[in-house]
Amino acid sequence: MRPVQAPDLSAREVYALCISKTLPKVKARLKALEEDVVKAADKFEAAASTVALHALAELKTNPSDEADRVQLTKNYTQRLANKDHPAREIYDELKIAGRLCPLCAHRDVETLDHQLPKSLYPLLAVVPSNLVPACRSCNTLKSDADPKGSFDQTLHPYFDDISKEQWLFARVHEVAPACVSFYVKPPESWDEVLTARVHWHFQMFGLAELYGNQAGRAMTSLRYVLKRKAPSTIPTYLKDEADGGADEDPNAWKTAMFQALASSSWYINGGFALE
Numbered sequence: 001m002r003p004v005q006a007p008d009l010s011a012r013e014v015y016a017l018c019i020s021k022t023l024p025k026v027k028a029r030l031k032a033l034e035e036d037v038v039k040a041a042d043k044f045e046a047a048a049s050t051v052a053l054h055a056l057a058e059l060k061t062n063p064s065d066e067a068d069r070v071q072l073t074k075n076y077t078q079r080l081a082n083k084d085h086p087a088r089e090i091y092d093e094l095k096i097a098g099r100l101c102p103l104c105a106h107r108d109v110e111t112l113d114h115q116l117p118k119s120l121y122p123l124l125a126v127v128p129s130n131l132v133p134a135c136r137s138c139n140t141l142k143s144d145a146d147p148k149g150s151f152d153q154t155l156h157p158y159f160d161d162i163s164k165e166q167w168l169f170a171r172v173h174e175v176a177p178a179c180v181s182f183y184v185k186p187p188e189s190w191d192e193v194l195t196a197r198v199h200w201h202f203q204m205f206g207l208a209e210l211y212g213n214q215a216g217r218a219m220t221s222l223r224y225v226l227k228r229k230a231p232s233t234i235p236t237y238l239k240d241e242a243d244g245g246a247d248e249d250p251n252a253w254k255t256a257m258f259q260a261l262a263s264s265s266w267y268i269n270g271g272f273a274l275e
């Protein structure tokens with residue numbers, strides 16, 4: 001859940017590049033849809049910035065012609081994402097905008113995810129603001145999810161920024177071997193829609209499990225580090241790690257893990273060593 005700078009690309013220019021190498025008959029069909037694509041892009045951007053993607057239902061039936069819908073979808077699968085097509089440079093440009101997948105903030109970017117699925121919204125298949133850099137797992141987990149209301153809209157990295165305030169926390173399970181679990185605790189400034197969306201996002205992408213597994217591995221290594229330290233230095237060591245992490249990213253799983261460990265007297269006083 002990291003913000004990403006929105007791409008400085010117009011829907012019209014990307015669409016034009018995608019249809020540039022098509023056969024004359026296909027090109028004519030797609031050219032006739034260009035204005036609909038540009039209008040759909042404008043509607044999408046207005047809706048994404050007001051958490052109203054669920055109100056774009058009319059785009060699902062446009063165009064109604066199945067052959068048009070197939071060609072619009074091919075703009076992505078056979079043109080934008082095709083390594084031998086000139087539009088591929090746009091795909092690569094969108095991909096490298098995020099180093100880490102902004103949806104899970106953990107794995108590397110490997111693909112592009114459609115914020116609204118191309119299978120249901122073919123007019124948005126190659127609209128840049130609908131294409132988000134993502135890891136393959138997040139892309140697969142989200143699949144063709146289609147929001148029904150404001151509350152089930154996963155965060156959009158170009159439009160939503162929750163990186164400034166801490167919302168990710170962890171708690172220690174004080175039984176051997178020690179482990180932590182992660183949860184969302186919304187800051188007071190969030191309204192109920194944002195709160196619900198972040199919970200939804202957290203659940204959709206399986207972040208409690210992803211972060212829990214990472215923390216489990218990190219804590220196995222940490223056990224050996226802590227066993228070699230003087231007991232009196234352990235609280236400061238854990239707090240320094242938590243504070244350093246919070247400076248860098250208050251919502252990194254490692255930050256939440258060290259905060260939780262630093263505040264558990266059970267862990268500090270020998271719980272860490274129990275296997």
Ligand SMILES: [Zn+2]
Pocket residue numbers: 101102103104105106107134135136137138139
């Ligand atoms: Zn991811």
